[in-house]
Amino acid sequence: MATTTASETPGTTATAGAQSTRRRLTGWGRTAPTTATVLRTGDVDVIAEAVRTAGPRGVIARGLGRSYGDPAQNAGGLVVDMTGLSRIHRIDVDGAFADVDAGVSLDTLLRAVVPHGLWVPVLPGTRQVTVGGAIGADIHGGNHHTQGTFTRHVLSMDLLTADGEVRTLTPDGPERELFLATTGGMGLTGIVLRARIRLDRVETSYFIADVEQAPDFDDMLSRLQKNDENYTYSKTWFDSVTTGEHMGRGFLLRGSSAKLEDLPKKLRKDPLKFDAPQLASFPDLFPPGMLNRLTAKALNEFYYRKAKTQQGVVQNITQFYHLLDLFADWNRAYGPHGFLQYQFVVPFERTDLLRRSMETIVESGHISALNVLKRFGPGNDAPLSFPQEGWTLAVDLPVRKGLAELCDTLDEMVLEAGGRLYLAKDSRTTADRFARMYPDLPAWRKVRDAVDPERTFASDQSRRLDLVTG
Numbered sequence: 001m002a003t004t005t006a007s008e009t010p011g012t013t014a015t016a017g018a019q020s021t022r023r024r025l026t027g028w029g030r031t032a033p034t035t036a037t038v039l040r041t042g043d044v045d046v047i048a049e050a051v052r053t054a055g056p057r058g059v060i061a062r063g064l065g066r067s068y069g070d071p072a073q074n075a076g077g078l079v080v081d082m083t084g085l086s087r088i089h090r091i092d093v094d095g096a097f098a099d100v101d102a103g104v105s106l107d108t109l110l111r112a113v114v115p116h117g118l119w120v121p122v123l124p125g126t127r128q129v130t131v132g133g134a135i136g137a138d139i140h141g142g143n144h145h146t147q148g149t150f151t152r153h154v155l156s157m158d159l160l161t162a163d164g165e166v167r168t169l170t171p172d173g174p175e176r177e178l179f180l181a182t183t184g185g186m187g188l189t190g191i192v193l194r195a196r197i198r199l200d201r202v203e204t205s206y207f208i209a210d211v212e213q214a215p216d217f218d219d220m221l222s223r224l225q226k227n228d229e230n231y232t233y234s235k236t237w238f239d240s241v242t243t244g245e246h247m248g249r250g251f252l253l254r255g256s257s258a259k260l261e262d263l264p265k266k267l268r269k270d271p272l273k274f275d276a277p278q279l280a281s282f283p284d285l286f287p288p289g290m291l292n293r294l295t296a297k298a299l300n301e302f303y304y305r306k307a308k309t310q311q312g313v314v315q316n317i318t319q320f321y322h323l324l325d326l327f328a329d330w331n332r333a334y335g336p337h338g339f340l341q342y343q344f345v346v347p348f349e350r351t352d353l354l355r356r357s358m359e360t361i362v363e364s365g366h367i368s369a370l371n372v373l374k375r376f377g378p379g380n381d382a383p384l385s386f387p388q389e390g391w392t393l394a395v396d397l398p399v400r401k402g403l404a405e406l407c408d409t410l411d412e413m414v415l416e417a418g419g420r421l422y423l424a425k426d427s428r429t430t431a432d433r434f435a436r437m438y439p440d441l442p443a444w445r446k447v448r449d450a451v452d453p454e455r456t457f458a459s460d461q462s463r464r465l466d467l468v469t470g
């Protein structure tokens with residue numbers, strides 16, 4: 001059996017020394033900062049003891065801080081920085097799986113497995129997410145309609161529970177309900193320490209892509225509905241600034257993993273090269289209001305004109321999937337007040353809600369330059385997992401006056417359409433609205449309360465939404 005271990009994989013040795021500091025934390029949107037004691041260690045025993053002795057404000061795990069809101073913050077309590085637990089224990093090439101610590105990033109995992117012709121089946125819009133975070137948010141990508149969520153590919157996980165014990169959970173094992181409650185449970189059932197991830201086999205590290213311009217929103221929807229199932233990956237960008245007959249114009253970027261025969265001759269020499277550069281890091285110097293109607297219109301025009309219709313183009317992972325990973329700390333471009341990402345899903349038959357939400361945003365005067373529309377396949381049995389069959393739309397909105405009122409309006413529209421918001425993106429909805437969006441919340445609470453009756457695991461988000469006290 002072909003297997004590699006951590007000693008054969010550079011950059012994956014965990015640090016055992018524990019460090020504890022007081023830190024001001026935010027999510028990726030850089031809003032609502034709070035201060036907590038942050039523990040970073042690669043020693044599982046130290047983490048277990050910290051959980052057993054957590055004070056009245058409790059404890060929550062944190063990965064790379066890519067949730068947009070407050071699920072990895074714990075004001076006045078303890079936060080465990082899981083990046084100290086970052087060892088790749090095993091890559092089984094024949095079996096196509098990897099055993100990894102929860103603090104391993106998807107970027108690190110990809111770089112380790114791609115040379116073996118293996119691939120992480122589900123990736124979000126950035127590789128800078130830990131395996132533990134991917135499980136806690138039950139992340140999805142542009143291939144949800146073909147591959148489902150990340151935890152569909154989790155063969156097992158080790159969960160540290162409030163009593164300081166470690167339980168090994170599997171999707172079909174005796175503690176299946178706890179596995180499902182941890183899936184999308186935002187760290188509130190315990191701390192994922194380690195996981196076994198099923199991997200896909202690939203011939204190359206590249207994608208073969210089709211790009212299609214769509215002159216308006218209706219044309220884009222028509223194209224997606226017609227042949228989306230022919231592509232493994234599918235997503236669209238649309239213009240939320242232009243109004244009139246071209247409102248919602250944009251482009252579709254769809255494709256599949258490239259086979260060796262798809263590559264030009266120069267790329268066939270090293271088909272599994274992981275070509276994912278990072279160009280620069282954004283400085284923390286941008287003033288408020290940098291993204292306004294004028295700059296957003298220019299950006300939207302650039303995006304639209306750049307995406308010329310073409311078929312069968314070969315792209316690396318950055319071009320096809322992770323363009324924003326070219327720039328570290330790109331969230332700083334929104335200025336000191338930060339931004340929120342508003343993402344919802346509604347049933348396929350509610351295309352009217354997609355259009356009305358766009359019109360509502362435009363009429364409000366708020367601006368978004370990063371707008372994505374995708375199709376979701378069927379959801380899973382996890383009570384707090386976000387994806388369900390339908391349309392999902394995401395917009396990035398700079399924080400400024402009137403944004404709360406806009407989002408409240410959008411919330412009610414999503415509720416009326418039978419949709420819901422994504423916990424990994426939410427930073428401001430109410431407990432009442434969230435409970436109405438997730439009818440399985442009582443079932444999740446029952447499992448959570450059984451494994452953590454003292455409610456040791458808590459976060460700013462869990463208190464805001466009454467997730468563990470309702």
